[in-house]
Amino acid sequence: MGQIAYHAKTGAMAEAFSAPDSVWQDICQSPAGTWLMPQTDWPATPKTSIRGLRFFAHRPGYPDKLPAPESYAHTRLKIEIALALRRTGYQADLEVSGQTPNGDAWIADVLARRKDDKLIAFEIQFSSQHLADFRSRTMRYSQSSVSVCWFMPHKPVANRLGKALCYENQAYYKEHGVFVADCEEIIPFWFDIKGKDEYPDQSPxxxxxxxxxxxxLTIDEAVEGMIEGKPYWQYPHWNWRA
Known part of the structure; x- marks a missing residue:
């Protein structure tokens, strides 16, 4: 459920979730090809889901493989994080693309800019992925001078990530009797949610x-704390500055 599109002539960006009703109506009535999808430059179709969530989709006929669709919960949380960042006074943009000096591409769900111009990516991960993928994606941001944190549901993603790290750190457990379920390079925030296709009325x-x-934490506290550098690593745990 893409949230941004670009005007074909002016390059102006439109956000589906934040557009005033009158602007959204104008976008919906625009001729085909007026608005383009990011990354592909294919004509965008403005849509509204049965739950009332606005979004942009590729018009039919795209010749290549389409980007993987985002779930309803993923899109809702992405919007909430962006709004929370803006409420606390920070610039926050959705679906921002970039690349490392070596040309490895990344797309941040939300990219925030601190007042000192440091960039922080907020990645949302609703599907389980291998520990190596967490690390490689994190490394791409690091190589681009972008910090990154991960927001994920406890089940299955955070739970499986913790188990993978415990397995990797078996030697430490055998020596000290302490499970190591985190690592310094991956900054994890987690929450409980029923599934990808639902989202609670109240923020998780x-x-x-x-x-x-x-x-x-509330979402506002979490994102503001991340921006202000409250997470800090002290082996073998992540901690939060008071």
């Missing part, structure tokens, strides 16, 4: 850290 509570180090 965000968790950071484990066990005695766990912090319960």
């Amino acid at each position: 509570e965000i968790h950071f850290g484990r066990g005695q180090y766990n912090r319960r």
Whole structure:
């Protein structure tokens, strides 16, 4: 459920979720080809889901493989993170693309800019992925001088990520009797949610850290804290500055 499109002539960007009703109506009534999808430059079709969520989709006929569609919950959380960042006074853009000096591409769900111009990407991961993929995607951002954090549901993603790290750190457990379910390069925020196709009426509570180090946060507190550098690593745990 793409949230941005670009005007074919002017290059102006439109956001589906934030456009005033009158502007959205004008976009919907525009001739085909007026608005283009990012990454592909293919004509965009403005749509509204049965739940009332506005979005842009590729018009039929795109000749190549389409980008993987985002779930309803993914899109809703992406919007919430962007709005939370804007409420706290930071620039936040959705679906921003970039690449490393070597040409490896990345697309940030939300890219925020601090007042010192440092960039921070907020990635949402609703599908399980291999630990190596977390690391390689994180490395792309690092090579582009962009910090990144990950927002993921506890089940299955955060739970499986923690198990993979525990398995990797078996030697530490055998020596110290402590499970290591985090690593310094991956900054994880997690939450409980029923599934990809549902999203609660109230914003989900965000968790950071484990066990005695766990912090319960609102989305505003989580994103503002990330921007302000509150997460800090002290082996073997992530911690949150008061």
